[in-house]
Amino acid sequence: MPFELETAAHPESLRRVAIEPVSRVEGHGKVTLLLDDNNKVHQVRLHIVEFRGFEKFIEGRPYWEVPVMVQRLCGICPVSHHLAASKAMDQIVGATLTPTAEKIRRLMHYGQILQSHALHFFHLSSPDLLFGFGSDVATRNIVGVVAAAPEIAKKGVLLRKYGQEVIRMTSGKRVHGTGSIPGGVNKSLHAEERAALQKDIYQIVAWSRDAVQMIKGLFAQNLAAYNAFGRFDAHNMCLVRADGAMDLYHGGLRARRSDGSTLFDHFDYDHYWDVITEDVKSWSYMKFPYFNAMGNSDDGWYRVGPLTRVTQCDFIPTPLADREREEFLAFDGGNAAGATLGYHWARMIEMLHAAEAIKDLLHDDDICGSDLMAAGKRQERGVGVIEAPRGTLIHHYRVDENDQVIRANLIVSTTHNNQAMNEAIRVVARQYLDGQELTEGLLNHIEVAIRCFDPCLSCATHALGQMPLEVEIVGVGGTVLDRMMRNGDGRCARPEPQ
Amino acid sequence: MSVAPLLIFGWGNPSRGDDALGPLFIERLEAMDLPGVECLTDFQLQVEHALDLENRSRILFVDASLDGAAPFAVSPLDANRDTSFSTHAMSPAAVMQVYEELHDEAPPPCTLLAIRGERFELGEALSTNAAANLDAALAWTRRWLEAQ
Numbered sequence A: 001m002p003f004e005l006e007t008a009a010h011p012e013s014l015r016r017v018a019i020e021p022v023s024r025v026e027g028h029g030k031v032t033l034l035l036d037d038n039n040k041v042h043q044v045r046l047h048i049v050e051f052r053g054f055e056k057f058i059e060g061r062p063y064w065e066v067p068v069m070v071q072r073l074c075g076i077c078p079v080s081h082h083l084a085a086s087k088a089m090d091q092i093v094g095a096t097l098t099p100t101a102e103k104i105r106r107l108m109h110y111g112q113i114l115q116s117h118a119l120h121f122f123h124l125s126s127p128d129l130l131f132g133f134g135s136d137v138a139t140r141n142i143v144g145v146v147a148a149a150p151e152i153a154k155k156g157v158l159l160r161k162y163g164q165e166v167i168r169m170t171s172g173k174r175v176h177g178t179g180s181i182p183g184g185v186n187k188s189l190h191a192e193e194r195a196a197l198q199k200d201i202y203q204i205v206a207w208s209r210d211a212v213q214m215i216k217g218l219f220a221q222n223l224a225a226y227n228a229f230g231r232f233d234a235h236n237m238c239l240v241r242a243d244g245a246m247d248l249y250h251g252g253l254r255a256r257r258s259d260g261s262t263l264f265d266h267f268d269y270d271h272y273w274d275v276i277t278e279d280v281k282s283w284s285y286m287k288f289p290y291f292n293a294m295g296n297s298d299d300g301w302y303r304v305g306p307l308t309r310v311t312q313c314d315f316i317p318t319p320l321a322d323r324e325r326e327e328f329l330a331f332d333g334g335n336a337a338g339a340t341l342g343y344h345w346a347r348m349i350e351m352l353h354a355a356e357a358i359k360d361l362l363h364d365d366d367i368c369g370s371d372l373m374a375a376g377k378r379q380e381r382g383v384g385v386i387e388a389p390r391g392t393l394i395h396h397y398r399v400d401e402n403d404q405v406i407r408a409n410l411i412v413s414t415t416h417n418n419q420a421m422n423e424a425i426r427v428v429a430r431q432y433l434d435g436q437e438l439t440e441g442l443l444n445h446i447e448v449a450i451r452c453f454d455p456c457l458s459c460a461t462h463a464l465g466q467m468p469l470e471v472e473i474v475g476v477g478g479t480v481l482d483r484m485m486r487n488g489d490g491r492c493a494r495p496e497p498q
Numbered sequence B: 001m002s003v004a005p006l007l008i009f010g011w012g013n014p015s016r017g018d019d020a021l022g023p024l025f026i027e028r029l030e031a032m033d034l035p036g037v038e039c040l041t042d043f044q045l046q047v048e049h050a051l052d053l054e055n056r057s058r059i060l061f062v063d064a065s066l067d068g069a070a071p072f073a074v075s076p077l078d079a080n081r082d083t084s085f086s087t088h089a090m091s092p093a094a095v096m097q098v099y100e101e102l103h104d105e106a107p108p109p110c111t112l113l114a115i116r117g118e119r120f121e122l123g124e125a126l127s128t129n130a131a132a133n134l135d136a137a138l139a140w141t142r143r144w145l146e147a148q
Helices: A021-025 A054-058 A063-073 A078-092 A099-131 A142-148 A150-171 A191-221 A223-228 A269-274 A306-312 A319-334 A342-362 A418-432 A440-453 B017-031 B047-053 B092-103 B128-147
Strands: A002-004 A015-017 A029-035 A041-047 A235-240 A252-256 A262-267 A276-281 A284-291 A381-388 A391-399 A405-411 A469-474 A480-486 B006-011 B037-042 B058-065 B072-077 B110-116
Touching (some): A099 B047, A150 A342, A150 B047, A191 A319, A191 A342, A252 A269, A342 A440, A418 A440, B006 B017, B058 B128, B072 B092, B072 B128, B110 B128
Parallel strands (some): A029 A469, B058 B110
Antiparallel strands (some): A002 A015, A252 A262
16 A cells, blocks of 8 residues: 655655555564665665554553563563553552562562673674674574684573573563562562572673673774764663662653753653653554654654663763773763664673672662562552663553553653664665665665664564564655565565565 | 473463464463473573573474464474574574584474464454364374373
């Protein structure tokens, strides 16, 4: 179904073909590059599995079920949804958490950050960084890393495993945990669980430090290329603690313009809609949030996630990670901190912070306490915000007098980063597209740009057949000029015309 | 720590229609309390699951299939590499490959049981055809286990 573009400079002359529903359900990523009259990439549209259906899935359920069921929205970061929903439901039950409850939740959250960042770096991005963006796809994967550097790969697997253990012990189960509930948690740590986690945490901190050194070294070796790759200016938004420190679990919203000036700071997220609006586009189910003060989504889009958090906080409240933050900000005159590939470095600094935070919590007796629940005056509305591994995550609910959720609104990290990802791909495509023909090299570079953000795919997890990525070029007038797909086995092919 | 010699690992999202076939398979099999069999489930396969293959004599991977044969298809697995632009999924062959490289030895023999599904939307129930396919797959598995 073709239709006119809504934002192009000359929409009457540019058209595209709508994404097909089946591809969305299958977890099939698709990138459309729209060319102008001069064969330059004018716009980019990344289509990924949409987030439609969340609200319908949640509405009508009793509020106490929500923290458990929302884990099924995403198989890769269920804990983030679990905790964001719990925070919203804390407001519904009018609770201020006990020290034990908050610390157990923080422990769970840092476990999630650790395992997610480890997976991302060692499984997804380190192959790009170790072997180069144009390297053979047969080696540019975790298996290639294992073959080339078995100790690095093994650390990645064990870091991830440790994070999973933290989650299991704090949530009660390996998957589909129920640990966090409205008003608190339903378990604290047993002494033997605490001892088991304490036993390995110093090794985990050491390996996290090694990972930061590794990405730092890679940046130093490839400085010009890393700094330039997919680089773009963006506004930023993240949570910060009252004193300006990085806080991945709770805080106020901080937004800064691309020139570094402050748009708002320590903003109470209970009224996030006063500063953020979600725009819609005709070509995507995914929304386009923007800062209200900037007027529209074309000017007011922003970036979230590790790069934003590390560069926008005033300090990181654990010493090793904060030293690394300072070095990152100063590196090459501050250039790395503005690079899209800086996401990877920032992610490793956060992994180190998570490891240090876990260590500190494991030495805090509150995590073994028995005061788990709190309650207060029942409310109709609850908003929970958390800094998930990929960025700011907002859960917003209204609950009626029958305890049923009557309205739900979720803004996930990938939605916040929607336009930022398009921008990164646009820059890369303009750098590497020559003429009207797609090449495997261009596909590689687009994949590298997408991987910086690791967009959430809503996880239709029937993984028999890995998620393919399709790139197409659409010329003036809506003609598809070329199309290329990489399948899960790494092979590139040109699919039949639709 | 000793582990059961036979691992059956089913994965999928229980709230995405027929994607629940893997977890439901595990739920039904666990209820049979079979000796020498450990059942594990997760949303999807990831690198750390290579560690779950340690000290096994055999592994059966169970997933929903979008376009495989109905009611199910069984095939031996070889370690292999796959690629993705995302962390969101990993194939069983790639998990085996990670095992092989981490341990410097071949993984235990692995078999894939792919149960045909039809609908995978969030919030959907298991389809009637998928439910029937699940029954057939469980019956086959009982016979397969007896032959081991």
